[in-house]
Amino acid sequence: MNNIKLNVGAWKYFHTEALLDGTVKIEGVDASFESGKIISDIFERMVRDKAYDVAELGLTFYLRMLEQGDTSFIALPIFPNRQFRHSAIFINTASGIEKPEDLAGKTIGEFGLYGHDAGVWPKGILSDDFGVKPEQSRWIIGASDWYMPPFDFVPQPHPDDVDVRPVPKGKALGTMLENGEIDAFISAHAPTCIVNGSPKVARLFPDYESVERDYYQRTGIFPIMHTVVIRKDLLEKHLDLAQAVYRAFCESKDIAMEKYRTQTVRQNMEAMMPWFTPLFEKNRQLMGDDWWPYGIEANRKTLDTFLRYFYEQGLSKHLWTCEEIFVPELFRT
Incomplete structure (x- = not known):
């Protein structure tokens, strides 16, 4: 060269x-x-x-x-x-979600598209380790703290038995999480309500560092x-x-x-x-x-x-x- x-x-x-x-x-x-x-x-x-x-x-x-x-x-x-991604799952504290299995039947937001990089991993881990399948929940796709429709520059396939919808116009998923309009949110970007310590939201795994260290020790996987x-x-x-x-x-x-x-x-x-x-x-x-x-x-x-x-x-x-x-x-x- x-x-x-x-x-x-x-x-x-x-x-x-x-x-x-x-x-x-x-x-x-x-x-x-x-x-x-x-x-x-x-x-x-x-x-x-x-x-x-x-x-x-x-x-x-x-x-x-x-x-x-x-x-x-x-x-x-x-x-x-x-990144380890147990820490990427956020919940509304009034949603009744206390453990991973409680995500079944809930409405979950996801950043950008159904199956973004930080979404594929948590869904897979929830399925492998807790038996929670994506088709058991409803999915809304948008951004954390601003309105953004799903990315339109790549195909967005999903199985027919998985309910996937775009975020309502003008809405941000972080705000919807804090207001209880969605029950959980999976995102590479922590929403502002989490960063600001709102009592209405939390992480699914509060001690996520210990959970993620255990995951690595068990699997040898650094996602x-x-x-x-x-x-x-x-x-x-x-x-x-x-x-x-x-x-x-x-x-x-x-x-x-x-x-x-x-x-x-x-x-x-x-x-x-x-x-x-x-x-x-x-x-x-x-x-x-x-x-x-x-x-x-x-x-x-x-x-x-x-x-x-x-x-x-x-x-x-x-x-x-x-x-x-x-x-x-x-x-x-």
Whole structure:
């Protein structure tokens, strides 16, 4: 490769910062980076306009494109966003929901679309661990604190036996939750009523950290939300490009991890977070030195679980495999 130009859409996380600020270079590439007001802006521009050569993309958005036969881009096993999601389930305290099983028969809001990345995981966990199926509830799709109809730039399939409707015009799901118009809400974005400590709302799992740590200890799964995709026509012209992009994202992440490690010497005083160092050590004890791995093999169980959930929830007609959705050059990572 000879300094090819790439337009990259990516969010600025701590672990991508070295890449976005130029500290880390993609070998043989002159890269320019763009972001958005919210992460879904990048998704929309990539899906609707093919605006980037390389872009961060939610797993569910990527799979929906594959389902409709759009194979213009393919994923690299880079996972810039992952979160435990027991903490993403919010309830109205007057709804009668005291345990996960009580969600059956309730009306539940969901952010963005039925089966967004932070929705596929909780639904799958509720089904696997508590026997609660999506078809047992009613679903309303919108945004947390402002009116937003469901995303219109990707297909939104759902099984016929699942009741899914758009949010009423002018309504926000966080407000509806606080007012008791919906019983629960699943969202990557905590609604303002939760952040402000309204007594009318709570989390389904109040001690979610302990629940999520137990989940990881039982399963070894640290849920993946997003991947990185690249235009397939570029890979045909530049055979080493997939490896180069992968290595650069890995290097940027490794720099962030090393900062965490070296800053423990100074008790992480840069973080403005008391007791950050013991939290860091607690996480290392549970999850190992690299709790945020890239590559397929270190993430195969997590990826296979997401793909199963995506299929079981009626979001795909086909049970996808890792070998079908990632570039062949990186199968052994």
